[in-house]
Amino acid sequence: MRYRIILVCLLFSNYCWAQDVSSQEKIKEIEDKAFAIGMNSYKLALEKMSVQDINLLPSGENPKYDAAACVFLKEHSSAEKMIDDKRGIIVRKANWQAKLDLKKSDVSAVNQILSKYASKEIYLLFRLLPDEVMWWIRKDQRLTLMSLVDAVHEAHHALDQVLSYCNDSNATFYFDGEARITELKRGGTENYSIISEGIPEKYGIGTPPNSNYYRYVNNNKLHVNNDFIILLDEFNAYTSTASLDISLTPSELYKKFRSSGITSYGGNLQGMSDFMLYTLCYLQVARMHYPDSYKKIKESPFLLAHIARVWKAAEQTLHDGYKHTVNNGGIYVLQPDLIDTIYSPQFLAELDHLGIAHGNRVDWLNTYFLRLSEKNGIVFN
Numbered sequence: 001m002r003y004r005i006i007l008v009c010l011l012f013s014n015y016c017w018a019q020d021v022s023s024q025e026k027i028k029e030i031e032d033k034a035f036a037i038g039m040n041s042y043k044l045a046l047e048k049m050s051v052q053d054i055n056l057l058p059s060g061e062n063p064k065y066d067a068a069a070c071v072f073l074k075e076h077s078s079a080e081k082m083i084d085d086k087r088g089i090i091v092r093k094a095n096w097q098a099k100l101d102l103k104k105s106d107v108s109a110v111n112q113i114l115s116k117y118a119s120k121e122i123y124l125l126f127r128l129l130p131d132e133v134m135w136w137i138r139k140d141q142r143l144t145l146m147s148l149v150d151a152v153h154e155a156h157h158a159l160d161q162v163l164s165y166c167n168d169s170n171a172t173f174y175f176d177g178e179a180r181i182t183e184l185k186r187g188g189t190e191n192y193s194i195i196s197e198g199i200p201e202k203y204g205i206g207t208p209p210n211s212n213y214y215r216y217v218n219n220n221k222l223h224v225n226n227d228f229i230i231l232l233d234e235f236n237a238y239t240s241t242a243s244l245d246i247s248l249t250p251s252e253l254y255k256k257f258r259s260s261g262i263t264s265y266g267g268n269l270q271g272m273s274d275f276m277l278y279t280l281c282y283l284q285v286a287r288m289h290y291p292d293s294y295k296k297i298k299e300s301p302f303l304l305a306h307i308a309r310v311w312k313a314a315e316q317t318l319h320d321g322y323k324h325t326v327n328n329g330g331i332y333v334l335q336p337d338l339i340d341t342i343y344s345p346q347f348l349a350e351l352d353h354l355g356i357a358h359g360n361r362v363d364w365l366n367t368y369f370l371r372l373s374e375k376n377g378i379v380f381n
Helices: 004-008 021-036 042-047 051-055 067-075 079-084 105-117 120-128 130-140 145-165 192-197 212-220 228-247 252-259 267-289 291-298 301-324 336-342 345-353 368-376
Strands: 170-175 178-185
Touching (some): 105 120, 120 145, 130 145, 145 267, 178 228, 178 301, 192 228, 267 291, 267 336, 291 301
């Protein structure tokens, strides 16, 4: 856990500051504080410390205030390049990777699994943040399909946080092995709990108390910084790790998970689909009732480019994941009526308003809608 955020700020550079004994002791102190309150990142630990404590950290150990750590990133994310690149920023792929301690059996096991089954994007994420990934797995006290995928999901968030700090707090997302920088800053739009004002009841308050709706939307209304950026950060992470869920299906880890008696598992595929709907609901409610927030989103071309990028990937993951759903002999749960709602004209119109390309209901006639048609006698045109 020790060099987690410090080195992430440096992941696009070829150098790292040396540490003296006192700085190492200070980092250990922060680490202990973070662990004691169940936190996994220095960013969260720093928020619990006073400014005086933070300023005691030497240069290079203060990602929140030390812009020098982000020189390389800034050199490759100029406004001119953003204008020239119609898709938004593409920062050079990292040359630097954290050293893996393969003498530790759990690190070696994770490395073996991800290098064999994961996408290049996911494996690079592990190589950039091995301590972050391993912290979550060790917290769960065992390496399972769930603990591995959840750890990668959380590492996504950690990397996005730091990349955003390194870009003057402009929301930045790790996706497809690259850093995608947008125009929005955290806190600039309405809390994503406004989703509750427009989501169909069966996917909102009508869901079980342990559903993603209650976990993310209903229970986070008082978190003032949980705005559209955080919503997109979750959508981004769920989409990436849903593909990991699918790519691990040939692995022994997946087979062991199934042999344990588990017959159904929502996982990241369910989470990704939920956040497809949440994103559409947010856009709809913002357009109708929160014009200032909607205007910021609509007038941010690089943000829109990233929404489009994640949406396209999510649709591909839906296609890839279908054969691994419960109805096809797999374990992943994805309700066809949720896909039906996402692809209803009411919600797809929100993507049209913003010029974001998307699939249509006809794309699911031979997959998710096939069984829905058989079950309900519904014919989809």
